[in-house]
Amino acid sequence: MLHKAVIINGFPGCGKTMLSPIISQFDRVEIMQYAPLIEQMCELWGLDSIDEDVAKSMIKMNADMLIYNITMGRNSNCRPSDLSSIFKHKPLTHIRRMLAPGDLSIPDIVRKNKPILHLTTHVLLPYAELLFNAFGDKLVFIEVVRHPLYTIIQLESNLRRVGEVGDPRVQHIRYTFHQKEYQWNWRGMEDMYNIGNSYERAIYTIDQYYSEIFSNNRASLTIYFEKFVKSPENYLNKFSSLLGSDINKNVRKEMKRQKVPRTKLADGPSLDIYIRCGWVPPKFYSEEEELNARRELVKKNVSTDALALLDSICNKYEKLNMH
Secondary structure, three states, rough: OOEEEEEEEEEEOOOOOOOOOOHHHOOEEEEEEHHHHHHHHHHHHHHOOOOOOHHHHHHHHHHHHHHHHHHOOOOOOOOOOOOOOHHOOOOOHHHHHOOOOOOHHHHHHHHHHHHHHEEEOOOHHHHHHHHHHHHHHHHEEEEEOOOHHHHHHHHHHHHHHHHHHOOOOOOEEEEOOEEEEEEEEHHOOHHHHHOOOOHHHHHHHHHHHHHHHHHHOOOOOOEEHHHHOOOOOOHHHHHHHHHOOOOOHHHHHHHOOOOOOOOOOOOOOOHHHHOOOOOOOOOOOOOHHHHHHHHHHHHOOOOHHHHHHHHHHHHHHHHHHHH
């Protein structure tokens, strides 16, 4: 049933939840959904724990089920405060779907309307090859990236919370090595995980992931957060082309809600979920001062070698972002 899928992917704290609501306002693009099963298939494939044909089949079947359910109004999120709530998209459309007959009529509706499945995913860039093999030219994979000194605060908080007390809501794959559990993306880095604190683990994780951005980026389009929030028009035109959908008034309204364009990078809406994930209001006037303050916070909690590694990643990112 799938006509097209757009995946908004990125590292924790990169700006996915700023971009996804904007993308969802393009014509035919569905409300953002999370896709834990697709993420799990990618993670298992990355750990060589599942055959590629099985992973591709599961990904394609799950995508069909997601577009089927959302078109019928099944499993719709009615919690007003959630980012994936129908009240953040087109509530009357979703309510009508819930009240319509559904079932056998849905495949014909999908074929007629050609809705675009819209998924928001986490750190799947290393597995983009698998996703493109599964979806082919139906996939638009958008990678959102941001300065490492902005992403490290949220990531450190995530690692500390999961590492110290555990979190049963986290559905990412874990594996056992030498009788100890590790998150799926720590394979080959177990020794560093064991000796590092939460800040150092965050740096090593950033180094691993950003190396994919620097050297093996298979995304359809890479969005640099700093460029997008200040000068979005070029990116909007690229979205329109990739999605085959015009930039309409609803897109413009959502951009205003997301405070895009901005004069300052951190001037986004103060949402509860951002605060829970480690976001703090900007303390300084200039972006340079803000980054320096974040670096000083990290410096107090890491070794000299770990700080040098973070500085190297930041320098590479800044050079790449200038092009």
